[in-house]
Amino acid sequence: MSMFGWKEVYGGKTPPPGASVAPDERLSYGRTIGLGAQHVVAMFGATFVFPVVMGLDPNLAILFSGICTIMFLLIVRNRIPSYLGTSASFVAGVAAIREQGGDSADVTGAILICGVVLALVGVAVHYAGPRFIHAILPPAVTGAVVMLIGFNLAPVVAENYWPLDPWVGLLTATFMVLATALLPGFWSRIAVFLALIFGYVVSWLFDGVFGQITSGAAGAEATTHDRVDWSAVGDASWFGFPHGELEHGISAVHAPSFSLTFILLVLPGVIALIAENTGHVKAVAEMTGRNLDADMGRALAADGIATAVASAFGGSPTTTYAENIGVMSATRVYSTLAYYVAAVVAILLGLCPKFGAIVNATPGGVLGGITVVLYGMIGLVGAKIWVENRVDFGNPVNMVGLAAGIIAGIGGLSLKFTDDFSLSGIALGTILVIVYFHVANLRRPDATSGEATKVL
Structure with a gap:
């Protein structure tokens, strides 16, 4: 059967309880489109939050998340259903680059090299098997590296985001924790997205009740401003390629520059990506009941190539998303066609500058509340690796x-x-x-x- 020959199952109707849909199968096109939209919502919050905190363009990140997802699916021959969203593994390294005076071109150049390294690791795994990775990077090591990457971000939250609006940050973080713990199924999987909406609404209410806020990040002069400022939203067009300027006057779409010092700052993120990708492939293999060990190298190489391609144009690094694996776990629908739909929707969102303007207007307090939880979660993933592997x-x-x-x-x-x-x-x-x-x-x-x- 052709790689694109998805077999329709269950007569196009909703599968009975406990039934599943394999990667090379599909439901009716209407239901598949609905599932694709669900995957977009699941990846949405983190995919544009992390570019914002890295100082990169969120519209470009969303656009390339769709492009890179299609690339990934083609490289793995539609055998591994996964969505490639923005990776959090480089956030700490990017913060370190900017602290040392690097700009966005330095950031994307360093990440591009990391993508190439990951692709080469994938090629090596494809031909040598995954055993040599476990010998060099056993769970004890990968857990420690992921932990130090996450916890290294604590000062970033404390100095750059939390001071902008501590009370909105606290309310947003509290809502995100409660949403994750109390909401059922799919809704708990999109807690980041829901927290963004909640924080936006709270910020708007605070503007109406308490008026403007005077605040500023560490080292910056405090200013008086509205929490929610959509002045740029009205001027943005509905359709067009990502554009505009980032910090230091760098264009949103830009060519990378390269520095060995900066490359070394983000290179540990490759270890985190290896841990993420191998873990996700194993999770998909368990869910689908298929042995995907032979495809492990392809998955690593695909993620590396995708990260390198996105960074070459100023985009954000990518990784397979646990949020979307969670959606598959809940729905038991593993059809790769749904991911193609999600990718196309993401590309269309990335080509909407008005959407990007709304993202860029995210109140600082909201980012503070979300990052204080997300960054801690990154660090605790390291502990999770230790526990799961009984270090x-x-x-x-x-x-x-x-x-x-x-x-x-x-x-x-x-x-x-x-x-x-x-x-x-x-x-x-x-x-x-x-x-x-x-x-x-x-x-x-x-x-x-x-x-x-x-x-x-």
Whole structure:
């Protein structure tokens, strides 16, 4: 059967309870379009929040999320249903680049190289199998790297977003937690999107009740302003390519520039993407009942190629989205055709400047509330990797192998080599985690038994 020959099942009607739809199957076109729209809503909040906090254009991110999803599906031959949204794994590295004076071109250049590295890893996995990744980056290491990436973002929230409107931030964060915990099924999966709407409404109400707010991020002069300012929305057109200027006068669509120092700051994000992608492929394999080990390399390479292509035009990095995997888990519909529909809808949204103007007008307090939860969740994903893989911290060798790297990454320690080159924060922490862990786990006689120490 052709790669695009989706077989219609259940007579085009809603599947009976407990029934599923395979990746190469579909429901009626009407129902498939509805499922595609559902996938757009699921990915929507995080896909445009992360470009905003990275200082990149959200319209371009949405546009390329659709383009990159189609690329991914073609490369994996429609065998792995996944949506590629904006990756959070590079947010901390991007913040570090900007702290050191880098602009958006430096950001996208560094991320482009990371995409190429991930693509090469994918090619290696395709031919050598996934075992060598687990040997170099076992769960103990990937968990530590993801943890230090997430927790390294705490100062970004505290200094840049939370001071803009702490009370709106607190209410937005509280709503997001409650929505995730209390809402049923699909609604809990789109808690970020719902929190954005909630925060927008609260900000608008506060403008009406309390008037303007005087605030500013750390290091910036406080100004008096409305929380919700849609002055640019009315001037924006309904259809057109993403345009406008980012910080430092860089165009929204721009060519990347390259710096070794900045590349090293974001390179640890590749480890997080490897962990994300392999975990998501395994989740899809379990849900669909298909062995997808042979496609693991294709998935990694596809995500790397997609990230490199998006960054080449000034877009945001991509990754497979757990939110959309959650939608599949809830609906048991794994048809890749629904993802093509979602991709087309995202491309149309990306070609609507008015939509981008609304996104760019997101109140600072709303971003503060959402990021304080999301950034913490990124860090805790590292702990989740440890728990799921039963990393043994009763063994002191595991603890000492990871400890220094985590503190170096979260604490922002630095190591200067020359006037133009230094390692700090996430980059230094990741190197220490990998090196120290493998050094600590060299086979050596146990002090009490004389046998080699066993490390999970």
